[in-house]
Amino acid sequence: MRNNQPVTQREFEFPDDATLMSTTDAESYVTYANAAFIQVSGFSPEEIEGQPHNVVRHPDMPKEAFADMWATLKGGEPWTALVKNRRKNGDHYWVRSNTVPVMRNGQPQGYMSVRTKASRDEIAAAEALYKEFREGRAGNRHFHKGLIVRKGLAGFTSLFQTMSVRWRLNVSLLALAPVVVGAGWACGLQSGPLAAFAAVTVGAATAAGLWLDAQIVRPLMQLRDQALRVATGESRTGEQMNRVDEIGMTLRTINQLGLMFRWLVDDVSEQVHNVQRASNEIAQGNNDLSARTEQAASSVQQTAASMAEMTATVSSNAETAVQAN
Missing domain, CATH: 3.30.450.20 (PAS domain)
Known part of the structure; x- marks a missing residue:
């Protein structure tokens, strides 16, 4: 390191x-x-x-x-x-x-x-x-x-810092099952009815676990995955969920944050592109102005040379006229 x-x-x-x-x-x-x-x-x-x-x-x-x-x-x-x-x-x-x-x-x-x-x-x-x-x-x-x-x-x-929500729910249901069966035994149920009651309790706990997995765990995993896509910049579309409870509205909020982030990036990119284009246009204008300035300077130099030549000619003609007189 x-x-x-x-x-x-x-x-x-x-x-x-x-x-x-x-x-x-x-x-x-x-x-x-x-x-x-x-x-x-x-x-x-x-x-x-x-x-x-x-x-x-x-x-x-x-x-x-x-x-x-x-x-x-x-x-x-x-x-x-x-x-x-x-x-x-x-x-x-x-x-x-x-x-x-x-x-x-x-x-x-x-x-x-x-x-x-x-x-x-x-x-x-x-x-x-x-x-x-x-x-x-x-x-x-x-x-x-x-x-x-x-x-x-x-x-x-x-x-409880690392346990998944799925395991939290399953462990809670598994812990509840023997409590319910124990309550049946305490109420005087005999072995036959108690065994049937235990089987029904375990079946109900299993069914409840499957229902909670479908209604809570998997939607939460969908929330997590979409939030990760937004946070890592990979999301271009929003995940949809056909519910408007706390989980559904949280997903909508995450989607909105992702869309706002996408809009912000696109808008900033467009503004940067516009600034670059304007800078290029200004630079091109400066180059054109420089070229025109050089051309004008060259024309001025040519005009000055022509005037100097004309002045020399006039002076020569004047001297010739003086000599002729």
Whole structure:
């Protein structure tokens, strides 16, 4: 991992409302950085563009964080976490980094990162945590899509951070089934009726699981997929859902955001094209004006030469006339 030096351990404060944005190609070389990123990083545009993005990496960042970032991005998903970056002079600044792959035809063509200022509480917690990672004292904690989760026997404490909605619903139904059967047994059901009651309960739980999967899980997966397409710039059309409940209206909102993003990109591209065309027209006009100016200057020179020749002729004629007299 790149080790940028020196470091001063002086924190650089930047405005709370600043948004630091940059893009890279598929090899993580910087292709664009906005003015806020340039100003906060301390590099000039010429020093940052075309360079590997890890030029701002601070050596205090644990390597596990970036390994997790790349694993997440390579999977086509966004990554969010607190990051300590290094300025050109060795100072540092903390940001909440939100990075997404820019996808085309299912393949990452580059990456875009948008950073905002982290809070003091977040920074204090991250400083202590990242130090433990650097010193090998993280124990059973590791990064997972930007989150800190536990593994091994302690992994159950992070279960609800990573468990899918499908499993949450299924586990809830499975846990409910023995409770219902136990209630039947407590009410005095004999073994035969109790077995039938248990079978009906399990069947009902299975049917409920299938219904919830169709009504909640799969629509949520559709929401997630469409949101990812919008975030990664791959969406050109909106997904449709024949419902207007919370899930249906959320999908409509995501579609609207995608359309607004598409309109913004297209409009900015058109404005840039218009500016380029106007610049080319001005440049062509300047070239035409220069050519006409040179032509006029040449004509003036020719006229001056003709006048000089005419003056010489008149002078010669005058001298001849004087001599004749």
